Amino acid sequence: MPRVRHVSIRNFRSIHSLEWAPAPGINCLIGPGDSGKSTLLDAIDLCLGARRSVSFGDMDFYGLNVEAPISIMVTLGELPASLMDIDLYGDFLRGFDALTGAVDDEPRAGLETVLTLLLKIGADLEPSWTLFSERASRDGLERGLPWKDRTALAPARIGSFASSNLSWSRGSVLNRLTDERAELGAQLALAARQARANFGTQASSHLGQTLSIVQTTAQALGVSVGTMPQALLDSHSVSISEGAIALHSDIGIPLRSLGTGSARLLVTGLQRAASTSASIALVDEVEFGLEPHRLMRLLDSLGAKDATSPLQAFLTTHSPVALRELSGNQLFVVRPGPPSHAVAVAGTSDEIQSTLRTDPEAFLAKSVIVCEGASEVGFARGLDQWWVNCGATSFLANGGAYVNAGGGSPDKAFARGAALRKLGYRVLVFIDADKPTSAGVAEAYLATGGQLLTWRNGLTLEDELFRHLSMDAVDALMTKAKELVGAELMNQHIQTRSDGRATLDSVETERLIHGYSVDARALLGQASRIRNSGWFKSLTCYQEIALNIVGPSLPHAEPGFKGVTDQLWGFTSAA
Numbered sequence: 001m002p003r004v005r006h007v008s009i010r011n012f013r014s015i016h017s018l019e020w021a022p023a024p025g026i027n028c029l030i031g032p033g034d035s036g037k038s039t040l041l042d043a044i045d046l047c048l049g050a051r052r053s054v055s056f057g058d059m060d061f062y063g064l065n066v067e068a069p070i071s072i073m074v075t076l077g078e079l080p081a082s083l084m085d086i087d088l089y090g091d092f093l094r095g096f097d098a099l100t101g102a103v104d105d106e107p108r109a110g111l112e113t114v115l116t117l118l119l120k121i122g123a124d125l126e127p128s129w130t131l132f133s134e135r136a137s138r139d140g141l142e143r144g145l146p147w148k149d150r151t152a153l154a155p156a157r158i159g160s161f162a163s164s165n166l167s168w169s170r171g172s173v174l175n176r177l178t179d180e181r182a183e184l185g186a187q188l189a190l191a192a193r194q195a196r197a198n199f200g201t202q203a204s205s206h207l208g209q210t211l212s213i214v215q216t217t218a219q220a221l222g223v224s225v226g227t228m229p230q231a232l233l234d235s236h237s238v239s240i241s242e243g244a245i246a247l248h249s250d251i252g253i254p255l256r257s258l259g260t261g262s263a264r265l266l267v268t269g270l271q272r273a274a275s276t277s278a279s280i281a282l283v284d285e286v287e288f289g290l291e292p293h294r295l296m297r298l299l300d301s302l303g304a305k306d307a308t309s310p311l312q313a314f315l316t317t318h319s320p321v322a323l324r325e326l327s328g329n330q331l332f333v334v335r336p337g338p339p340s341h342a343v344a345v346a347g348t349s350d351e352i353q354s355t356l357r358t359d360p361e362a363f364l365a366k367s368v369i370v371c372e373g374a375s376e377v378g379f380a381r382g383l384d385q386w387w388v389n390c391g392a393t394s395f396l397a398n399g400g401a402y403v404n405a406g407g408g409s410p411d412k413a414f415a416r417g418a419a420l421r422k423l424g425y426r427v428l429v430f431i432d433a434d435k436p437t438s439a440g441v442a443e444a445y446l447a448t449g450g451q452l453l454t455w456r457n458g459l460t461l462e463d464e465l466f467r468h469l470s471m472d473a474v475d476a477l478m479t480k481a482k483e484l485v486g487a488e489l490m491n492q493h494i495q496t497r498s499d500g501r502a503t504l505d506s507v508e509t510e511r512l513i514h515g516y517s518v519d520a521r522a523l524l525g526q527a528s529r530i531r532n533s534g535w536f537k538s539l540t541c542y543q544e545i546a547l548n549i550v551g552p553s554l555p556h557a558e559p560g561f562k563g564v565t566d567q568l569w570g571f572t573s574a575a
Contacts, residue, residue, distance in 0.1 A: 001279030002083075002153055003312045004044065005096045005114055006075040006103050009341075011062040013039045018341040020332075021101030025309030026302060028286075028326055029316045029343070031334040032366045032399055036341055037316040040334065041282050044314060047072045047119040047129075048280070050147070050154040056125045070121040073132060075103050076153065077114045083149065084113055091141050092116070092131040105134040117145070117153075155280035155314075158267055165267045166255045167246035173270045174247070260289030268301045272310055280312050287319035299325050323360035328352040331363065335424040344423055351412075351419040355403055362420065365401035369571070370417040372431040373407035375461055378539035380430060382546025383565060384572055389551075395572035404539075410437050414445040421448035428453055428571045432460040453567055456560060462536070463525035468558035469550065471515055474524070476549045478508075481528065481535040490535065493527040 009018040014036045029037040046054060058064050076083075077096055083089060095104040095111030107113045118132035129150075131143050145153070156165075156173055165173045211229050218225040247255040258266065268283075281302065287295050303309035304326055317323070323331065331346040346352050346363065355362055362368045371377045380402060384395045403420075405413040410431040417429040428451045446452060455464050466474055481490055491504040507520050516524075528535040536542055554562055 001078060002076040002080070003078045004048075004074055004280065004314075005077040005112070006073075006101065006116075007040070007044060008071070008073040008075075009040070009043050010071040011065070011068045012043055012070045012072060013060055013062065014336065015039055015043075015341050016062050016337055016339070018343070020343040022312070022314070022332070023329065023345070024312055025306075026299075026304050026326060026330040027312070027314045028322065028331050029314070029334050030318075030323070030331055030346075030363050032364075035334045035336050037334050038284050040343075041284055041314055041316060043072045044074055044280075045155060045157055045282055046127075047074045047117055048150075048153055048155050049157075050151040054127055056121050056127060060121070066123040069123075070119075072119040073116050075114050075116045077112045079113060079115060083115055089115065089131070089143070091136045091139070092133045092143060094133055153280075155282050158264055158281060158283045165270070166258075166263065173267060261291070261294055264289060265294055265298050265301070268298050272301050272303065279310075281314070283313065283315045286315045286317045287322055292321045295319065295321055296325050304330065318364055320360040320364070323356055323363055326356075328356060331356075333363070333423045342424070346423060347419075349419055351416045354406075355416055355420070358406075359401065359403040362401040362403045362425070365425070366399035367395075367426040367571070368401050368403055368417075368420050368428070369395075370403045370405055370413050370420070370427060370429045372405055372410055372413050374404055374539040375534075375537060375542050376430045376432075377402045377404050378542030378544075379461060379546045379550075380568060380572075381539075382543040382548075383551055383568060385543070385547045386551025387569060387572070389547075392573060398572070400572060410435055411441050414441045417450050418445040418448050421445070421450045427451065428568075430454070430568070433457050434460045434463075451571060453564065453571070455564060460525070460529060461542075462529040462534070463522070464561055464564070465545075465550070466525040466528065467518075467521045468561035470553050470556040471511075473549055473553035473556075474516055474521070475511070477528075477545065478524075480541075480545060480549070484541060485533075485535050489533070490527070493530050493533070493535075494523065496530070497527045498523055 003024050004022055007018070007020045007022065009015050011017075014034065018036070018040070020040075029040060031037060056070075058066055061070060062068065075094070075096060084093065086093075092115060093107050094114050094116060095107040096102075096114045097104065097111055103114065103116065104111055116132045118130050119127060120130075121127045129144055131145065136142070158165075167174070214229050215225060215227075218229070249255060255266070256263075264283075268281075283302075286298065290298060299305075299322065302313045302315075303311055315322075328346040328348040332343050333346060335342045335344070346356075369377075369380055371380060380395075388394045403416055405416055413429050413431050414437065417427045421427045429445060430453045433455045442452070455461065459467070465477060469477070478490075487504055494502055494504050494507060502520075502523060507516075507524065510517060510520055529537075536545060550557075550565075554565060557565075
C-alpha cells in the first residue's frame with residue numbers, strides 16, 4: 001500500500017516552508033511546543049484526506065499573509081498498479097531517490113515511481129486538490145484523483161475522538177477491515193418506519209386530549225387532518241443509515257462508551273489489522289488517555305518493534321515513555337526557522353540511544369545541560385531551585401532538561417553534547433577538570449556551537465566546594481557528611497589522603513583555633529571524593545547541598561567559584 005515519500009509545505013500556519021522525506025514506518029515528531037509538529041500532521045491529513053471541501057480562514061496562512069498561497073504537496077510511493085497507468089497518469093508520474101530523499105520530476109531507472117498530490121489554497125479560501133508535476137504545469141495539464149482512489153489513500157486519524165471509528169460510518173476503520181458491507185438499506189428503512197409507528201401507538205394514549213383539541217380546531221377551520229391526527233416521529237428527522245450500526249459488547253453496551261485510552265488502543269489495533277487497505281495513520285499526542293503500559297502496547301500495534309512496519313505512522317508526543325520505546329531512527333526533531341522548518345532524524349548512534357534510555361526528557365526540551373555524572377546533575381538542579389527561591393524562573397519552566405553522562409571519562413559528556421547539538425538543541429556540557437579528554441573531543445563539541453562549563457584546572461566539584469566556600473559553608477558540609485556517612489568513615493578517609501598525618505579531630509581542632517587552612521581545605525576535598533565511597537556521591541545529596549548550603553553562601557564565595565556558578569546561571573536563565 002502507498003507510503004508517503006516526501007512532504008513539501010509552503011505558507012501553512014506556523015510553517016513558512018518545509019521539506020521532509022519521512023521514514024516508511026514510524027515517524028514520531030518531537031520538539032518544543034509550537035514548533036509545528038501538529039501542523040505537519042494536519043497538512044498531511046488535509047492533502048490526503050478524502051474530503052469534498054474544507055473550511056479555511058486567514059489564520060491558516062503563514063503570518064496572516066493571504067497573498068502568499070498555501071501549498072501542501074505529498075508525494076506517494078509504493079503505488080498500486082491502478083495509479084501507475086501510463087494513459088491516465090503518465091504526465092504526472094515522477095521519480096523518488098530513496099538515498100537522497102529528493103523527488104525528480106522525471107521517472108527513470110533506479111528511482112521509485114511516485115505521484116505527487118497538491119493541495120492549494122489562495123486568498124479566496126477555496127481549496128483545490130490536484131496531481132502535480134513540473135512538466136504537466138508547463139503544458140497546462142490538470143488532473144485530480146477519482147474519489148474512489150482518494151478514499152483509498154486517505155490516512156486514518158486516530159485522535160481524542162477515536163470512538164467514531166467504532167461504528168460503520170463513512171471512513172471508519174471497520175469499513176476497511178474486510179470487503180464485507182452492511183447491505184441493509186431496505187432493513188434500515190423498515191426499522192425507521194417501525195420506530196415511527198411504535199412511537200405513535202404509545203404516544204396517542206398519552207397525548208389524546210391534545211390530539212382531540214387539534215382535531216376539533218382543524219375541523220372548525222376547515223383544515224383537513226383526517227379522522228384523528230396522530231403523534232408520530234417526524235419522517236424527516238428519523239432516518240437510519242449504516243453509520244447508525246455500531247459495535248456493542250456482548251451485553252449490549254456501545255463500545256463508543258469506552259474510555260478515551262481504551263478506544264484509541266482498540267482503534268489502533270484495528271488500524272493495523274486494516275493496514276492492507278489503509279496503510280497511513282496519524283496520531284497527535286500519542287500518549288493521550290493512556291497509562292505507560294498501554295502506551296507501549298499502542299506503539300507495538302503501530303509496528304514500533306517490527307522489522308518491517310505494517311503501517312506508516314505519523315505521531316507527535318511529549319511522553320518520555322514513548323521515546324524510550326522508540327529507536328532513534330523513528331524519532332524526528334522538528335525545528336522552526338528562520339528561514340524554514342527543518343525535520344532531522346535523531347539517528348541510532350550510541351550517544352543518542354543511551355540518552356534515549358536514560359534521559360529521554362532531553363529530546364523534549366529546548367536547552368540541555370549534559371553533566372559528567374550524578375553529582376553535577378544534583379548540583380545544577382539544586383542551584384536552580386535556589387535561584388527560583390530568589391525569584392528567578394526555573395530552568396525546567398524555561399524548557400530545560402538534564403542529561404547524566406554516567407561519570408568516568410568526560411569524553412562521554414562531550415560526545416552526547418555534540419550529538420544533541422547536531423539536532424539543534426542548545427547544549428551546555430558541565431564537567432570536572434581533573435581528567436584529560438581525548439585529543440580533539442572537546443574541540444569537536446565546541447565546533448558545533450556548544451557551551452562548556454568546568455572548574456579550575458585539575459579541580460573537581462568537591463575540591464571547589466571545600467576550597468572556595470566560606471568557613472560557615474564548609475562547617476555545613478562537614479555536618480552534612482557526618483549525617484550521611486558518619487564521623488568514623490570520614491576520619492578513615494582523611495587519614496588515607498593525608499598518609500596518617502591528619503585526622504578528623506585535628507582538622508576540626510584547627511578550625512576552632514585558626515579556621516580551615518588552605519591545606520586542610522584541599523585535604524577535605526580529596527577525602528570527600530574517594531572512589532565508590534564519596535561523602536556526597538548522589539544526585540539527591542548534591543541537590544540538597546546546592547540548595548541549602550551553596551546557594552545561600554554564594555555572596556561570600558571565592559570570586560572564581562562564583563564566576564562558574566554565574567556562567568551556569570547565565571545558561572539556565574536564558575533557556
